[in-house]
Amino acid sequence: MSLDTGKRYIVIGAGPAGLTAAKSLLAKGCRNVLVIEQDDVAGGISKTVCHNGNRIDLGGHRFFSKSDEVMQWWQSVLPVEQEDKPSDEEAFLVRHRLSRILYERKFFAYPVTLSMDTLSKLGGRRLVKIALSYALARLHPVQPEKSLEDFFINRFGRELYQTFFRDYTQKVWGLPCSELSADWGAQRVKGLSVTAVLAHAIKSIGKSLRKGTGGIAQKDVETSLIAYFLYPKHGPGSLWEGVAQDVQRMGGTILYKSRVTGLDYADGRIKSVAVAPTDSRDGAEETGHDADVVISSMPLRELVAGLRGSVPADVLDVARGLVYRDFMTVGLVLRRNGRLADLKDNWIYVQEPDVHMGRIQIFNNWSPHLACDRQTLLLGLEYFCSEGDRFWTMADQDFIAMAAGELEKIGLARKEDVLDAFVVRVPKAYPAYFGSYDKIGVLQKWLDGVPNLYPVGRNGMHRYNNMDHSMLSALRTMDCLADNGPAKSSVWQVNAEKEYHEEKQ
Numbered sequence: 001m002s003l004d005t006g007k008r009y010i011v012i013g014a015g016p017a018g019l020t021a022a023k024s025l026l027a028k029g030c031r032n033v034l035v036i037e038q039d040d041v042a043g044g045i046s047k048t049v050c051h052n053g054n055r056i057d058l059g060g061h062r063f064f065s066k067s068d069e070v071m072q073w074w075q076s077v078l079p080v081e082q083e084d085k086p087s088d089e090e091a092f093l094v095r096h097r098l099s100r101i102l103y104e105r106k107f108f109a110y111p112v113t114l115s116m117d118t119l120s121k122l123g124g125r126r127l128v129k130i131a132l133s134y135a136l137a138r139l140h141p142v143q144p145e146k147s148l149e150d151f152f153i154n155r156f157g158r159e160l161y162q163t164f165f166r167d168y169t170q171k172v173w174g175l176p177c178s179e180l181s182a183d184w185g186a187q188r189v190k191g192l193s194v195t196a197v198l199a200h201a202i203k204s205i206g207k208s209l210r211k212g213t214g215g216i217a218q219k220d221v222e223t224s225l226i227a228y229f230l231y232p233k234h235g236p237g238s239l240w241e242g243v244a245q246d247v248q249r250m251g252g253t254i255l256y257k258s259r260v261t262g263l264d265y266a267d268g269r270i271k272s273v274a275v276a277p278t279d280s281r282d283g284a285e286e287t288g289h290d291a292d293v294v295i296s297s298m299p300l301r302e303l304v305a306g307l308r309g310s311v312p313a314d315v316l317d318v319a320r321g322l323v324y325r326d327f328m329t330v331g332l333v334l335r336r337n338g339r340l341a342d343l344k345d346n347w348i349y350v351q352e353p354d355v356h357m358g359r360i361q362i363f364n365n366w367s368p369h370l371a372c373d374r375q376t377l378l379l380g381l382e383y384f385c386s387e388g389d390r391f392w393t394m395a396d397q398d399f400i401a402m403a404a405g406e407l408e409k410i411g412l413a414r415k416e417d418v419l420d421a422f423v424v425r426v427p428k429a430y431p432a433y434f435g436s437y438d439k440i441g442v443l444q445k446w447l448d449g450v451p452n453l454y455p456v457g458r459n460g461m462h463r464y465n466n467m468d469h470s471m472l473s474a475l476r477t478m479d480c481l482a483d484n485g486p487a488k489s490s491v492w493q494v495n496a497e498k499e500y501h502e503e504k505q
């Protein structure tokens with residue numbers, strides 16, 4: 001399929017979606033591709049932050065996809081290093097996933113497995129409650145399933161939900177699960193259920209008996225159960241910085257530290273994009289860039305607010321009502337001491353209700369190349385928050401002291417072992433499925449009618465998209481741009497499957 005290579009393409013954002021779009025356009029021969037990025041580096045929320053030689057990931061980014069197209073795309077950028085042939089070249093490592101839940105100061109497997117270890121840690125009384133409440137949920141599921149609480153209870157029973165899901169999920173969203181839409185569970189937990197966990201456990205036993213590892217091709221495994229993933233030696237940002245360099249080498253332009261402040265919208269089309277230096281006040285020093293096609297991964301709320309022209313009131317209302325959840329992480333360098341020192345976990349869900357911390361990343365276990373001194377532990381202590389709240393506005397030193405204190409409180413490390421620490425704030429880490437989200441169809445329909453504007457990515461489409469979905473939205477946009485390509489509305493189908501609706505009962 002061919003597309004018009006002479007058009008002026010503007011891509012907003014140099015995260016996974018924007019860079020995938022830009023590189024694909026250039027690979028197809030487009031000559032005029034301009035990427036506008038407000039940050040000073042590529043990668044978006046999949047970037048890697050470097051502090052005094054220590055590299056941390058914002059979250060932990062597993063490179064895994066059920067799409068062969070994406071798996072091949074990644075491996076066309078970075079080779080996979082063979083375990084027996086280590087080299088100094090940048091490459092993907094194949095990592096084994098281990099993540100557990102910390103609850104009542106004990107570690108439980110995640111996803112929860114029905115092993116002897118789990119059973120003994122839960123104790124007889126709670127096990128009986130779990131079994132009874134699960135049976136009750138199967139016999140009398142909550143119908144209709146409206147909230148995330150209903151979603152969890154129907155799949156796991158009330159007791160298991162309260163033990164392993166409730167507190168962590170409330171930390172993520174800052175709202176009780178009864179006020180969250182079931183859609184989030186559908187996207188996040190996909191087809192996971194007690195039945196899926198049991199089936200997976202039985203299959204894994206069979207596999208280990210046959211001495212197979214399953215490798216990285218685990219297409220038929222529920223997303224929450226994926227056991228292996230790829231990870232760039234120096235963090236996800238190294239892959240995306242490499243893609244950004246490819247874009248420039250192929251003739252594209254990336255304007256860093258440049259923020260899109262508005263889009264001129266007239267006669268039903270985008271005519272031009274207004275750009276100002278990121279640090280300029282109120283869009284001072286704005287310059288206009290004429291565009292034939294705009295591919296946007298900037299947050300949908302800001303995109304619509306920035307349209308300069310006549311936009312229907314209901315569209316503006318829905319856009320204005322979209323809500324995001326923000327995220328802070330404390331990069332912590334520690335002496336190798338205490339309970340954390342020998343753990344193999346990539347990350348730990350902190351389900352303890354007496355601390356605010358949501359998750360702990362142990363970056364040494366993502367890649368040994370992230371910590372500049374391999375004798376130290378490199379952690380990410382993650383907090384979910386809202387821009388402007390008391391966490392967001394806390395001075396860095398106070399925030400670090402609080403986070404290190406919480407780590408000590410849950411018995412994992414001592415404050416005096418902290419060698420270095422820094423704070424990273426990540427605005428709009430999560431597009432929320434509340435606010436005006438239930439009316440997002442109004443917005444999608446209207447945007448489908450603007451023929452040269454293509455929203456892509458996570459916040460760009462306001463969908464809980466991982467990197468692969470964000471990239472697929474850019475790749476499907478390429479299909480739409482081609483002569484006789486599908487309608488642009490088809491891009492909304494990426495990551496739209498609600499597997500729980502068709503769960504194998």
Ligand SMILES: Cc1cc2nc3c(=O)[nH]c(=O)nc-3n(C[C@H](O)[C@H](O)[C@H](O)COP(=O)(O)OP(=O)(O)OC[C@H]3O[C@@H](n4cnc5c(N)ncnc54)[C@H](O)[C@@H]3O)c2cc1C
Pocket residue numbers: 012013014015016017018036037038039042043044045046058059060061062063064258259260261297298299302327429430456457458459460465466467468470
């Ligand atoms: C804690 C956490 C853990 C995650 N873990 C995983 C994982 O394990 N695996 C996985 O696949 N995915 C994971 N993700 C999701 C992944 O980070 C995203 O799917 C991906 O980064 C989205 O790419 P994107 O290009 O759509 O958006 P972004 O990464 O948000 O990039 C958008 C870019 O647009 C720029 N931008 C925004 N507004 C403007 C403007 N006005 N002007 C100019 N530029 C602008 C931003 O600066 C940014 O660089 C995780 C996310 C989080 C928050």
